[in-house]
Amino acid sequence: MQPIVTVTGLTKQFKNITAVQDLSFSVNEGDVYGFLGQNGAGKSTTIRMLLTLIEPTNGSIEIFGKELHAHRNEILSEIGAVIEKPDVYKYLSAYENLKLFARLSNVKVTEQKLMEQLDKVGLAHRAKDTVKTFSQGMKQRLGIAIALVHDPRLIILDEPTNGLDPQGIADIRNLILHLSRDLKKTVIVSSHLLSEIEQVATRMLIIDKGKKIIEGNAADLFDPAQTIVELQTFDNAYALQQLQLSGWANHLQTRRDTAVLIKLDRQLIPKLHRDLVDMDIQVLSLQPRHSLEDYFLQVTSGNQHVDTYTN
Amino acid sequence: MWTLIQIELFKIFRRPRTYIAFAAITGLIGIIQFGLKLDGDSYVEFMMRDITSSITVEGKVLNGYQVCYICLQVLLVHVPLLIALVAADMISGEANMGTLRIMLTKPISRTKFLLAKFTATVAYTLMLLVWLAILALFVNMILFGTDDLFLLKSEYVVLLKKDDIFWRYVWAFGFAALAMITVASLGFLFSLFAENSIGPIVATMSVIIFFTILSTLNIPVFNKIKPFLFTTHMIGWKEFFDIKVNSNNEAIIGSIQNPQKIINSALVLLLHIVGFVGASIWIFKKKDVLS
Numbered sequence: 001m002q003p004i005v006t007v008t009g010l011t012k013q014f015k016n017i018t019a020v021q022d023l024s025f026s027v028n029e030g031d032v033y034g035f036l037g038q039n040g041a042g043k044s045t046t047i048r049m050l051l052t053l054i055e056p057t058n059g060s061i062e063i064f065g066k067e068l069h070a071h072r073n074e075i076l077s078e079i080g081a082v083i084e085k086p087d088v089y090k091y092l093s094a095y096e097n098l099k100l101f102a103r104l105s106n107v108k109v110t111e112q113k114l115m116e117q118l119d120k121v122g123l124a125h126r127a128k129d130t131v132k133t134f135s136q137g138m139k140q141r142l143g144i145a146i147a148l149v150h151d152p153r154l155i156i157l158d159e160p161t162n163g164l165d166p167q168g169i170a171d172i173r174n175l176i177l178h179l180s181r182d183l184k185k186t187v188i189v190s191s192h193l194l195s196e197i198e199q200v201a202t203r204m205l206i207i208d209k210g211k212k213i214i215e216g217n218a219a220d221l222f223d224p225a226q227t228i229v230e231l232q233t234f235d236n237a238y239a240l241q242q243l244q245l246s247g248w249a250n251h252l253q254t255r256r257d258t259a260v261l262i263k264l265d266r267q268l269i270p271k272l273h274r275d276l277v278d279m280d281i282q283v284l285s286l287q288p289r290h291s292l293e294d295y296f297l298q299v300t301s302g303n304q305h306v307d308t309y310t311n
Numbered sequence: 312m313w314t315l316i317q318i319e320l321f322k323i324f325r326r327p328r329t330y331i332a333f334a335a336i337t338g339l340i341g342i343i344q345f346g347l348k349l350d351g352d353s354y355v356e357f358m359m360r361d362i363t364s365s366i367t368v369e370g371k372v373l374n375g376y377q378v379c380y381i382c383l384q385v386l387l388v389h390v391p392l393l394i395a396l397v398a399a400d401m402i403s404g405e406a407n408m409g410t411l412r413i414m415l416t417k418p419i420s421r422t423k424f425l426l427a428k429f430t431a432t433v434a435y436t437l438m439l440l441v442w443l444a445i446l447a448l449f450v451n452m453i454l455f456g457t458d459d460l461f462l463l464k465s466e467y468v469v470l471l472k473k474d475d476i477f478w479r480y481v482w483a484f485g486f487a488a489l490a491m492i493t494v495a496s497l498g499f500l501f502s503l504f505a506e507n508s509i510g511p512i513v514a515t516m517s518v519i520i521f522f523t524i525l526s527t528l529n530i531p532v533f534n535k536i537k538p539f540l541f542t543t544h545m546i547g548w549k550e551f552f553d554i555k556v557n558s559n560n561e562a563i564i565g566s567i568q569n570p571q572k573i574i575n576s577a578l579v580l581l582l583h584i585v586g587f588v589g590a591s592i593w594i595f596k597k598k599d600v601l602s
Contacts, residue, residue, distance in 0.1 A: 014599075048412075048599075048600065048601075051412075051415075051416045052415070052416070053412055053415055053416065053599070053600040054599040054600065054601070055597065055599060072418075072420070073418040073419070073420065074418070076416060076417060076418040077418040079416065081413075081416045083412050083413070083416070084409075085409055087408055087409025087410050087412075087413065088410060088413070089322065089325075089408065089410060090408065091325055091326055091327070092322075092325060096325075100318055100321070100322075101413070101417070103314055103318060104314075104315075104318065104414065104417040104418075104419060105417055105418065106418060143413075146413070
């Protein structure tokens, strides 16, 4: 598939801080590209460099096969973006904001088209109200309407679910899926929450402290040899003791109050199940935990949250 | 570019803050008009107290032209603050609202974006001065009528004939516009460095106050730098009300005492505008938008 974004050796230095270091990745046409990393990992800095808001210290960015800085306006005319908070002019109405940004995108749209756009994000009934009366979710939807008003080829959403309630988060997720599946758009979406990205992304990039940790298809990031199962019993202390005595000590991964976490190859799960029955441990539940989430925590700065079990 | 300017003007005039300056000027001129209408004779008596023994002035001293001159003397010192309210907010206000980053992800060059904003600021400044001219000149001409203009300078008096005044005001307002655009361009430059407008507004006013004090201090060591301070030249509009006299000490109608001084002041102000705007573009093109 044709790469739509190619980033090579991207580095950004702010005085003594290296926010992004030698980052390379590519986004293919039609991808929903998940951009993952903890807060401060360098996601927003990278996205701002893609949008020419920040000048890279080193490296190159090509979008639609053209060098970004040489073809800035041409490229930006085909990008729609929501960067962190969806800030718009609070003293203007939703309709006025949308019209203003449509004009800035060199798009001539009729009132009917603008109203249709607002209707798509559920704001048609509030079109004439000033934005200062809007909730965070409504502002986010208006921000998305603004990002899409010029029918861009590439959509960049930086932390689009920040500050949203569960319904708002679900709406954004559905919108991303709609943009990708129905409208065949390419979407780059960043988040520090894996749970958001994994439901929509076809490819992912995980960065930590400005460096690339891994890039690839979501399915490829799943390593069957690194499965973690969560065991809940009536007496977890007893279960722990028995597992240690029966040759599972090396697999015991973390200590939790309500469960025992066991790291093992996926194929060993049936054996574990049999051993638990043989040891007469009364199992309440035994289920694989999301290995990708553990992987994410392990490869990023979050690994300090995982305490290796020691007796 | 025209679309950008239209958008910027639309935004300026949709913000309530914009109208504070218009309201303030209306209020201040209204108070001056009210006071002079009520007790103008006492004011004239006080103004002329030192020269009534040597000069007899006939006609209506407190006329529209006189009141306009009083208004300009009082207000042109304070209008920079009102200009700074909007000019120093042009970029910092956008950064504060978070709209700067959205604007700059649109297919517009940063230079065009900045020039459109500056043009809109200039348009606002000119509109404010037109409003000042309407209230201070035209309304006063209606309220107080017209007659000769009698001005007391520090070492001499100037008497301008009724028919030789209006054009001077037109040029004086034009020059005042140049001075106010200089203030606007300074506020505009400062607005690049902050993410809220308070800092740039205070910084603009601080520079003006600081330079004005330096411009007016009669300490020899400061005299060398005075010609380079824009505040020294901001009061150049007064030069339009100094008239040439012939060898018989008679005023030459339609003349200006020192036109070269006005041209020099205008050039200094223009250089400052070009410098401030040029620096703004240079800095803004390199600026990382982190807001």
